[in-house]
Amino acid sequence: MKKIIPLLFCICFSLAATAQWYPVQSPFIGSLYSVAFGSQNVGAIGGANYNVLLTTNGGLSWTLAPGTTAVNYSLGNDIQFTDTNTIYIGSNAGKLIKSIDQGQSWTNADPVLPYGFAIHSVCFPSATCGYTGGTLGEMSRTLNSGVTWTDISINTSNDLNDVYFFNNTTGIVIGENGYVRKTSSSGIIWTSCLSGTTNTLNKMHFLNASDGFAVGNGGTILKTTNGGSSWSTIVSPTTLNLYGISFKTDMEGFIVGASGTILKTVNGGITWQIDASPTTITLNDIKFNGSNFVIVGYGGTILTDVPTGMNENVNENSIVLFPNPSSDGHFTITGIEKNNFSEIHVYDVLGNEAVAPILSAQFNGTLDLPRRGVYFVVMEGEDGSLVKKVIW
Numbered sequence: 001m002k003k004i005i006p007l008l009f010c011i012c013f014s015l016a017a018t019a020q021w022y023p024v025q026s027p028f029i030g031s032l033y034s035v036a037f038g039s040q041n042v043g044a045i046g047g048a049n050y051n052v053l054l055t056t057n058g059g060l061s062w063t064l065a066p067g068t069t070a071v072n073y074s075l076g077n078d079i080q081f082t083d084t085n086t087i088y089i090g091s092n093a094g095k096l097i098k099s100i101d102q103g104q105s106w107t108n109a110d111p112v113l114p115y116g117f118a119i120h121s122v123c124f125p126s127a128t129c130g131y132t133g134g135t136l137g138e139m140s141r142t143l144n145s146g147v148t149w150t151d152i153s154i155n156t157s158n159d160l161n162d163v164y165f166f167n168n169t170t171g172i173v174i175g176e177n178g179y180v181r182k183t184s185s186s187g188i189i190w191t192s193c194l195s196g197t198t199n200t201l202n203k204m205h206f207l208n209a210s211d212g213f214a215v216g217n218g219g220t221i222l223k224t225t226n227g228g229s230s231w232s233t234i235v236s237p238t239t240l241n242l243y244g245i246s247f248k249t250d251m252e253g254f255i256v257g258a259s260g261t262i263l264k265t266v267n268g269g270i271t272w273q274i275d276a277s278p279t280t281i282t283l284n285d286i287k288f289n290g291s292n293f294v295i296v297g298y299g300g301t302i303l304t305d306v307p308t309g310m311n312e313n314v315n316e317n318s319i320v321l322f323p324n325p326s327s328d329g330h331f332t333i334t335g336i337e338k339n340n341f342s343e344i345h346v347y348d349v350l351g352n353e354a355v356a357p358i359l360s361a362q363f364n365g366t367l368d369l370p371r372r373g374v375y376f377v378v379m380e381g382e383d384g385s386l387v388k389k390v391i392w
Contacts, residue, residue, distance in 0.1 A: 021262070021278050022307050026300035027064045028053060029376055029387075030351025031076075035059075035296045037289040038081030044103055045296050046076025046089050049351050054103045059294035059304055065103040080122040080130070088146065090119030090132060098146055109146040120175075125165040131187070133160030133173050141187055152187040161202045166209050172228040174201035174214055182228050195222060195231045203285075204228075205245040205253070213269055215242035215255050223269055237263065237274050244285040246293065256283035256295055278303070281376075281389055298349065299376040299387045321367065321377060325391035329369040336363075336379060345378040 026032075030048040037043040037059075045053040045062065052065035078090045087099045088109070094117040096109035117135045124130035130142045131152075137160060139152035154160075158176040165171030169186045172193075173179075178201060180193040195201065199220045206212035214222040219236035236242075240258040247253035255263040255272065260283060264275040277283075283297035295303040319335040344358040346367070354375055358367075369375060369392050377388045 020276055020305060021295070021303045022305070023278070024060065024062065024294075024302040024304055026053070026302050027062060028351050029300040029345075029347045029378060031298045031349050032284065032296035032300060032302065033076040034079045034285045035287045035294050036079040036081055036087075037287055037294075038084040038087070038102075040290040042081075042084050042102060043287075043289060043294065044079050044081070044087055044089075045302070046079045047300075047351070048076060048349060051351065052076070052089065052103060052106075053302075056102075058289055058291050058306075059302070060306065062302065065099075065106070067104075067106050077118060077120055078122045080124050082124045082127045082130075082145075086127070086145075088122050088124065088130065090122045090134075092118040094119060094134065094138075096122065096132070096146060109149075120159065120161045121163040121173075123163045123165050123171070125167050125171070129165075129168040131163050131165055131171065133163040133175075135159050137175075139163070139173070139187060154181060154187070154190055156181075159200075161200070162204050162214075164204045164206060164212075166206070166227070170227075172204065172212075174204060174216075176200045178216075180214075180228065180231065191229075193229055193231065196233050197222065202241070202243050203245055205247060207247060207250050207268075211250075213245055213253075215245050215257070217241040219257075221255070221263075221269075221272060234269065234272065237272055244283065244287075244295075246286045246288045248288050248293070254286055254293060254295075256286045256297070258282045260297075262295075279387075281387065298374075299347075299389060300351070301387070319379065319386060319388065321388050321390050326369075327392075329372070329392040331367040331369075331390060333365055333367060341379050343380055345380070347376045347378065349374050349376075 028051045032047045034046045041058050043055045053062040054065050055062050080088045097106045098109045099106050119132050119134045121133045128145050132140045137154050137156035140149040142149045158179040160173050160175040162174050170184045173181050178195040178197040180195045181190040183190050199216045199218045201214050201216035204214045212224050219238040221234040221236045222231040224231045240261050242257035244256045251268050253265050260277040260279040262275040262277045263272045265272045281299050286295045292306045321331045346354045348354050372392050375390050379386045
């Protein structure tokens, strides 16, 4: 039975960090992996523990999609709209779910990978033709909107993290160890493409059929000007892992990644600079919907570059949990007074509540976790809510 999690603020900011990115209320506090839009207003987020979030106002507010627990496996690795109503979501169990009514109901698509294999990427260059890529070089193709799938042989054991097709026949895959391959034959023949790196590559974005970018671990940023046949390295201002990239125009774009990293370019990706980020929580994906950007990450984090009206008076840096990481699961909380919050919730990365809610009257300045892992501590108060990540 799916646990119902109350609507909480995903994260709050100090006033100095709110010039660019604003928090959006999230109905789910677990990990959010991917975001996509079928139109300027209609979008979806894929998360852990069977959770899919839906928006009809460009990502300024989100609700939980009904019926996704029926698929009986975690999902959210990648999302693809083929039109405003039709959504495909890949799972870590090698399967897809599909909706034809903007996420109001879901069906299992035909399994495309062996159980235990993950689908890392879903790409539909047209309404009927689609591709998936996943662990250990597994790829599949459909020509009938996901009714049936056939395996594609790419002869690699590298995980494939992103698949992008310009049309039904020509596409690029990227993955572990700087792996890049290109096909112009619907995946029958693949050509090796020099990436110039052995770092894992996570995500691509193409401005047109020639110019595109790839980002990856160790702060890797690559650029191609010939449709992915060859790549050059762009100087990166970070060595942290990068997971998502999106552009508003040919000149302005953003990259997101580990520890709340946000990078920005205003010259078409020639140079990138660190953008002010309101969080240190890992950010997994970013998309531009034609009006505004939406970023998603761990701890139910959702950000946008449009003011949302959420309370932003909580200073994230004023509250500290230490030691972090902890050697025994015991934490001391400083900078928070009983009259500044109503209760504390603790969630694991799947969004499950890990300990009983701590009410203001019960708070003694400490927190004890039940087992080793990564947790998100949500402190709710009159001035809003604050999320802190802790590790045992």
